[in-house]
Amino acid sequence: MQEMYDLTLRIKRYNPEEKRSWMQEYRLQAGRILRFTDVFRKINNEIDPTLAWNSSCEHAQCGTCSVLVNGKPLLACELLVENAVAQFGTTTFTIKPIPIAPLVRDLIVDLEKAYARVESVKPYIIAPAENRNQGKEYQITPQVLDEYVEATRCINCFCCATACISSHKNFLGPNAILASVVRLMDPREQAREERLKLLYSERGVYRCHTSKACSFVCPKEIDVAHFIALAKEGKFKR
């Protein structure tokens, strides 16, 4: 087992004041189980404090640190150096921001703009079933919950939306569809008509080309394509 790796990171920079982009190369040594967020921090501390990148929880639960590494969208916080070397077969990595929203600086994109698509599908219960406010929980059997619980694990990291071969302009994107499907499968939601209208709208599920890239790249290993397929085959129309 190799202890240290000599890495070359080619990182896409963007300066908003000058509206200028360029590739910048950083060479550094990193231990085998450092994560890419640790590597970015090392660059900030030791080489270049101006490199801007985003993260929050750094344990793959918030989806803030999504970047493209050698073309693949992933969470920088869970990519270990030794795994990256094994996965990509190289110690040279090209790192770019995910192209799902306008750039702010370097690797940071305006996630709030990307989120607008998720918010447009109303990620909450629009019209709750009747026993609300009677001081009781709804009874949902594990069998019913199991049908859609995987989809509730989505963290909106937008890796799927990045990998998706459909246009971002016309398609809500896999994660927004997932948020919509969760509430269609949730027995507590009564506003099914409104939800179906959204799901099958101009920007809805028929924009999907079934490449299944979403399932392939999902860091949470959610089979996103499965839920989109359910929508396409009309599973939710009663």
Add this chain to the structure above:
Amino acid sequence: MKEKLRIGSTQYCDVLVIGAGGAGLRCAAEVFQRKPGARVLAVTKVAHPQKSHTTTAQGGLAAVDPKDPIDKPIYHMFDTWKGSDCMADQNIVRKIVDAAWEEIIWLENRGMHLSRDIDGKLSKRTFGGHTVNFGEASAFRAVYEADRTGKGIIDTLWGEALRGGIVFLNQSMATELLFSKGRCVGAVIFRQKEGEFVAVLAKATVLGMGGSGQVFRVTTNCRQNTGDYLVLALEAGLPVMDPEAVQFHPTGIVGPGILASETLRSVGGILRNKDLEAFMVRYAPKMKDLAPRDLVSRAIETEIREGRGIMNPDHKIEHVWIDVRHLPDHVHDVQIPEVASFFRKFVNIDPKKELCPIRPSNHYHMGGIPTDEFGRVEKGPGEVIPGLFAVGECAAASFHGFNRLGTNSLLELITMGKFAGEKAVELIGEKSEEMPAGAGERTFAQFSGFLGAAGKASLGEIRQTMQAVMTEKVGVFRVAKGLQEAISKLRELQEKTGEITISGKSLTMNQELIQRWELKNLLAVSMVIAQGALNRRDSRGGHFREDYPERHEEFNDHTLTYMTEFGKVNFGKRPVDMSLFEAKGANYEKFGMIERKY
């Protein structure tokens, strides 16, 4: 660049929520429920509210189900009181415990995907320190959403806030609270993406800004938890209560410090040392691996100090093991899939087959901005600042005293958020305040100082040195000499910050500038933690003094610390509310100054 250091625009709202995590969003949802159409503006330091640190909470949410034939609220109150090492305020304990189940139903009815039993009812599990019949047996008291309960809460509350019509200022931070005639009227907000300062004037300002974990080298906390809120308060002349009450989670994953939830132990995980001995039986004969966090943390540190730890070659940090190899596959796959995956992902270890390396990791700040039972910020005991609230981890009401029980933090977030929302609504009718004179001056003086400073000091190096000092000398074990050394080192580091050059002078998404501002906050927070720890010459809960290993009566009050100038700390006291004890009702004797043994 100096011309941009000004208030670019002013926004008006009814309720300004600073920090859009579990507590802040629950407060916002309560405001909308009571006053539909209210203008609520929420500021978050992260890229989007769904990225808040609450989302990483794994284990569960403690609440006594009134239908439970065995469990009772009084047991939950007792566990919280005992766990707090007799430093929780009993009026708060009672209020939160009594409101708990209603909050579970509130969340469930609004779409939280809580885990279910075979009959479709909410599943419950047991957690360290939670018992029935005053310590007799483990209580099944925590409802949960698999091992992502915090995410379930955030998703639900974000949805409710959206439905209510909330306006978010994302990737933004509060740099200064605004006051007019003794009343809080809003805050100066810096919008990082736009590089713009905004004044927000509000009838009620609610701080829900999370924790301060970045003060330490190994922490479970997110990157943004730099204790900014404590400095907002200190700079406004307000106190921080019990800063020395810091919790170290016993089972952080070696290296990044990522939390391996207590769930691992509650489903049967066993802690082992170098010799593979299950050592917890020597420290807590009854509760063993399920003993409260501070006891387990000290047990692990003791094992390591006495040479029974294991050195990790990559991170050069000693650790012990947690063993989950004996658990059946369905436990791994169904009950702990996300926690187990952390070991696979972050240290390349398969917990089904291998021992997992863990060590104590900074986890939670019990101390915070002092409030009353409605989350109203207090300047001194009983002295409320009108218009200003603090809820969640950034506040201290205090529900946790000197040690927080697992699953009690999520409960505190949502209940205190709700209580603050109830009170904030009452202020909406009041007339709007004018912008106070001099708004932003302190902020601009600081920022122009950051941008204008020149020298060879390294921001990253100062921050790392501070984290190392705090971890080594103000961590799980503390002693007077070490604390004094830490305090003088912090002064030295503070001096050095004057020599940090910020290479990029832009205000727009200038990460280096943000980190410089955070460093100011981290050093100030470190200083009040270290001073508070030195001042408290006794041991209780998360605060352990090797030179004063017992609890002492003269320290039975909360510590209040004030610091308007770096390093000059003034102390005050706030008595602990003992209303459950004083009421002399059934079992009142359980709420006296009881021993904390498990």
